[in-house]
Amino acid sequence: MDEGFSSNREFDFVDFKALGRITGRPAHEWDFYIIKELIDNALDAEEAVWRQNPKQTPILKVRIEFFNQQLLVEVSNRTQFPVELIPKIFATDQYTSRKAFVKELTRGALGNALKTLLGIPYALRNRVSGDWKPDQKPLSIICKQQEYLPRYIVDTTNQTITFDYQTKPSNKNTEGTIIRVLLDYFEQEQPRTLDDIKGLARQYHCCNPHGNFQWIVELEGEEWSVEYAANQNWSNKFRGTAPIHWYSMTDFQNLLGALYRKQVSNQQYDQLSVQTICSYFDGFDNQDGDTENDDLTTTVTG
Known part of the structure; x- marks a missing residue:
């Protein structure tokens, strides 16, 4: 039998062909992919607040600029980005998602989106110039008067990616989050038209009537x-947490495992309390008094 060759799957996040498989879109459609992923992430964050208080209407601002072969996509919302999770969110060797065990309407829970959005500028640069040094800021996150600049350091020979990020003060005064992706060398088989973007904006409004959308396109x-x-009449739609019976036994075991790993990584107890588990489901009130001592021992196997 011929000797098999192996490659590092982490490298897929900067590889031109592999990103086509991960995103499910050819490279010339990555503009709409970037727009979609940024809007979806912002909507999920806004809805987490809106579900608790229907008066907190999701508000998103979308800015898009196409010029020659340069593309800028910027989406802002009022919710603050979990900047403390940046190293985990962009780590190519693990998945980080707050929605993995959420049983409600979601727009994806794999934790791949921001990794691919950071990797796309590197893949486009490498295809044209043969190196891994984008001319512009490939991705930036502005939150709490700070600008966070995630970066990949690519080693082609060993097919490894090292993640790093820098922070610097931002002159943009925002109470929430602004995420910006900037591409150079972006080419399309057919140039994107303004009618294409208008159609996308109408679709988002139609599918999310509870949100306020502001679009600026050049x-x-x-x-x-x-x-x-x-539309304020939709204030009660898509709200609330799903009941526990939505979980299959496998899903429930996966949730227990995730909670256990989180607790152990935080150097807490090696047992899960019933109250901790029940806090992840809607409609569980502590009617029987204190359940802090009702421990559930969880064994996690590989």
């Missing part, structure tokens, strides 16, 4: 802006 000298107001 496309090869053409400018367009619109604001879709939130």
